Structures are given as structure tokens and as C-alpha cells.
Amino acid sequence: MRAITHHPSDAMLASYVSGNLPHVFAVVVASHVSLCAQCRVTLQAHQSVGGAVLETSGPVAVSAGLKTDLLSQLDAPFPKAPVYVQSGVFPAPVVEAMKGRSPRWKSLGMGVRQDILMADADGSVRLIYIPSGQAVPDHGHNGLELTLVLQGSFSDATGRFGVGDLEIADDQIEHTPVADKGDACICLAATDARLRFLSLVPRLLQPLFRI
Amino acid sequence: MQTGTDLSQQTLWMIAVRDNRDRNAFAALFDYFAPRLKGFIMRSGASAHQAEEIVQDVMLAIWRRADSFDPHRAQVSAWVYQIARNRQTDIARKENRPMPEELKEDPGAEPDASQILAIEQEAGQLKQALARLNTEQREIIEKAYLGELTHQEISTRTGLPLGTIKSRIRLGLQRLRHELKDLKQ
Numbered sequence: 493m494r495a496i497t498h499h500p501s502d503a504m505l506a507s508y509v510s511g512n513l514p515h516v517f518a519v520v521v522a523s524h525v526s527l528c529a530q531c532r533v534t535l536q537a538h539q540s541v542g543g544a545v546l547e548t549s550g551p552v553a554v555s556a557g558l559k560t561d562l563l564s565q566l567d568a569p570f571p572k573a574p575v576y577v578q579s580g581v582f583p584a585p586v587v588e589a590m591k592g593r594s595p596r597w598k599s600l601g602m603g604v605r606q607d608i609l610m611a612d613a614d615g616s617v618r619l620i621y622i623p624s625g626q627a628v629p630d631h632g633h634n635g636l637e638l639t640l641v642l643q644g645s646f647s648d649a650t651g652r653f654g655v656g657d658l659e660i661a662d663d664q665i666e667h668t669p670v671a672d673k674g675d676a677c678i679c680l681a682a683t684d685a686r687l688r689f690l691s692l693v694p695r696l697l698q699p700l701f702r703i
Numbered sequence: 704m705q706t707g708t709d710l711s712q713q714t715l716w717m718i719a720v721r722d723n724r725d726r727n728a729f730a731a732l733f734d735y736f737a738p739r740l741k742g743f744i745m746r747s748g749a750s751a752h753q754a755e756e757i758v759q760d761v762m763l764a765i766w767r768r769a770d771s772f773d774p775h776r777a778q779v780s781a782w783v784y785q786i787a788r789n790r791q792t793d794i795a796r797k798e799n800r801p802m803p804e805e806l807k808e809d810p811g812a813e814p815d816a817s818q819i820l821a822i823e824q825e826a827g828q829l830k831q832a833l834a835r836l837n838t839e840q841r842e843i844i845e846k847a848y849l850g851e852l853t854h855q856e857i858s859t860r861t862g863l864p865l866g867t868i869k870s871r872i873r874l875g876l877q878r879l880r881h882e883l884k885d886l887k888q
Contacts, residue, residue, distance in 0.1 A: 501854065501858060502858075503854040503855070503857035503858035504854040506847055506848075506854070506857050507847075507850075507852065507853060507854035507857055508854075509785065509788070509848070510788055510847060510848050510849065510850035510851075510852075511788045511789065511791060511792035511800065511850040512850040512851070512852060512853055512854070513854060515796060515798065515800075515801070518800060518801045519801045522801040522802055522803045523801075523803075525803040526803040526804040532803065532806075535803070536776055536777050536781065538848075539777050539781040539782070539784060539785050540777050540778060540781040540822075540825065540826055540829055541829060541833075541844070541848060542781060542784035542785065542788065542848040543777070543778055543779070543780030543781035543782070543783065543784040543826065544780065544826060544829040544830045544833050545743070545784070545833065545844060545845055545848045545849075546739055546740070546743045546780050546783065546784045546787070547739055547780045547830060548830055548833055548834065549739070549742055549743050549746060549845060550742045551738035551739045551741070551742050552738055552741045552742040552745060552751070552754075553738055553741075554737045554738055554741050554755060554758065555755060558737065558755055558758070558759065559730065559733055559734075559737070561759070562733065562759055562762055562763065563726065563729075563730065563733075565763060566726065566729070566763075566766055570763075570767055573768075573799075575805070576804070577804060578804060583803075583804060584803070584804030585801040585802070585803065585804070588799075588801060589801070
């Protein structure tokens with residue numbers, strides 16, 4: 493297996509651990525970490541720092557009844573949280589975002605397909621399917637875009653991205669990812685703003701497809 | 704598991720809760736963590752009352768999800784920290800925070816006391832490193848881990864202390880990294 497070469501920044505992992513990273517990006521980072529031993533270790537290092545801050549930030553006495561109250565709840569039944577596991581090329585956080593279903597692909601034309609997993613005012617996260625040799629329409633960003641490769645690979649002006657690689661694109665970048673030869677490329681992509689398409693037709697289609 | 708006397712009390716309590724559902728050990732964990740959690744949560748602006756509700760949630764999660772505690776990976780407070788931050792953001796969003804897939808333990812694997820000890824020693828060094836920071840640096844680190852800084856702010860503002868602190872924990876984690884690599888293949 494090819495080594496993963498494109499990772500989230502240290503600061504991004506720290507903000508993910510602390511819960512500051514917007515939800516749609518957290519889905520992508522959690523998916524990357526599921527595939528990347530190196531970032532799993534870095535994540536644990538950040539959790540350790542968080543733990544040290546927790547231990548040293550100064551205790552405040554709790555109310556007298558809190559402990560008894562809590563101990564009396566230990567036997568209460570509770571719903572077990574569902575545990576999601578990897579399914580095919582989809583890491584557990586993607587399976588969770590799909591709520592256990594299979595992808596529901598919608599065609600964007602030219603063989604390109606997408607499945608929007610979640611979209612709200614804070615951004616969106618989607619699966620994108622790009623046939624080998626095909627380009628994703630030229631687009632720039634108003635904000636940040638994270639793209640994680642789950643199958644195949646793509647290349648653009650900034651490099652080549654294979655399974656597990658994470659591309660971080662900000663509003664400085666206008667890029668045209670092209671799926672490499674071989675397997676079709678499947679990516680998980682999150683944005684905190686709508687993409688700006690540079691040519692007219694995709695721009696007109698944008699409200700329709702929510703891309 | 705074999706209880707080495709060198710392991711910290713928190714780790715031994717947590718293992719007793721996980722493996723034996725030991726209520727006395729849980730009560731001891733409560734006495735140690737509940738006031739620290741309350742202080743930590745109040746630093747992000749919660750009232751004493753709100754903070755205690757979250758403390759209760761987090762302590763219950765410690766009891767209920769004890770089987771996912773693995774002392775080979777991180778010290779008890781790291782695990783508690785992540786539960787607390789997830790709980791705080793889940794309340795804000797009313798939606799579960801996405802977490803990486805949990806690694807499955809090899810069922811036959813024996814606990815490796817030296818690995819657990821190495822993790823604990825690093826956690827101890829980390830606390831000392833935090834104590835040596837000046838007030839301003841300490842505040843920035845605290846803000847970052849309380850979830851009050853964006854990743855852009857962390858990369859521009861906390862570069863220095865974050866790097867210093869993290870370099871202390873990186874070394875011993877190399878070994879863990881190799882283990883994880885083996886597990887993935």
C-alpha cells in the first residue's frame with residue numbers, strides 16, 4: 493500500500509480535538525485519522541496535552557449532593573451508542589454520516605456523481621465520484637475545502653493525491669482536479685462556503701446541485 | 704491485569720472500573736476528576752450549575768464507556784478530556800461529534816505495562832512543561848484546548864508553545880506509531 497503523504501496540519505488536528513473545527517470538516521478529519529496511523533498518534537498527543545490542561549487548570553469544588561446523585565445512576569439502563577465500522581472504501585465516520593446506508597449517487601454530468609451527506613448554513617460534506625481521466629469542473633473557493641481520497645487518485649496543480657491523502661484548499665487556490673488512470677476516484681469533500689465555478693454553465697447549475 | 708505498583712492511581716482506578724465495574728474506584732475517580740472538570744468547563748464561560756450538569760454527564764460516560772479506555776494509548780486524563788470536549792460540543796450542536804474508527808484490540812494481547820508506564824511518564828512531563836510556561840503562553844494553550852481558537856488562530860498564535868510541548872510527547876509515541884502501523888496492514 494502506498495504511504496499517505498498529504499496530512500491535516502498540526503493546528504487543524506488540535507482544533508479538531510478541542511471541538512472547534514466545524515462539523516463538516518470534523519467528518520473529513522475523523523475519516524483521515526481512521527486511515528492514517530501517523531495522524532492517529534498526533535491526535536493522541538493532542539489529547540494528552542488536553543488532558544494535562546484539564547488536570548492542571550485549577551479544581552473547583554462540586555456541590556455536596558453531586559456524587560451521591562451520580563452513584564445512584566450507575567445501574568440505570570442506557571441506550572448503547574451505535575458503533576460504526578468501515579464499509580468497503582468508506583471509513584467509519586463516513587458510514588456514520590450516511591447513517592449506515594449506501595451512497596445515493598446523483599449525476600452531475602460527464603460521469604461525475606455526488607452524494608451530499610450533510611449541508612447547512614455552516615457548510616457541506618459530500619461524496620464525489622469522478623471517472624478515471626475525468627476532471628471536476630474548474631472551481632475556486634470562498635472558504636476552506638478539504639478533500640480526502642477514498643478510492644483511486646487525482647492530480648491537480650498542487651500534486652497527486654491517493655487513498656488517504658487530504659487536500660487542503662483555501663480561497664487562494666483555483667484548481668482542476670483530474671482523476672488519474674485506473675479506478676474511478678471517490679473523494680469525501682467538505683466546504684464551509686459554496687464553490688465558485690469559473691465557467692458560466694456550472695455556475696448556473698450551482699443552485700440546482702448545491703455544489 | 705497485573706497491577707504494577709508504578710502505575711498512577713488514576714490508571715489503576717480506571718482499569719478497576721473497566722475490568723471489574725469497581726464502584727469504589729469510580730468514586731475515587733469522581734473525587735479526582737469532578738472538581739477538575741468543573742473548573743475546566745467553567746473556564747469556557749459555563750455557570751457553576753451548567754458545569755455540574757456536564758460533569759455529571761462526563762462522569763456517567765466514563766462509567767458507561769469504560770471499555771473503550773486503553774492505557775496503552777493515552778493517560779486517563781487525555782481520554783476524559785476528549786469525552787468532556789465532545790460532550791460540550793454535542794450539547795451545542797445537538798449532534799454527535801465525528802470520531803475516528805476505534806482500533807480493535809487483539810483479543811489475546813497481554814497488557815504491556817512498560818508501554819502504559821511510558822505513556823504515563825510522558826503525561827507527567829507534559830504537566831511539568833505546562834507548569835513552566837509563562838502566563839501568556841499558558842493562556843493560549845488553555846484557549847486552544849478549550850476549543851476557543853480556530854485552526855488558523857492556533858497556527859499563527861500558538862506555534863511556539865505547542866511545538867515545545869508536543870516535542871516532549873512525540874518521542875515515546877514513535878513506538879506506538881509502529882504498533883498502529885502493524886495493526887493497519
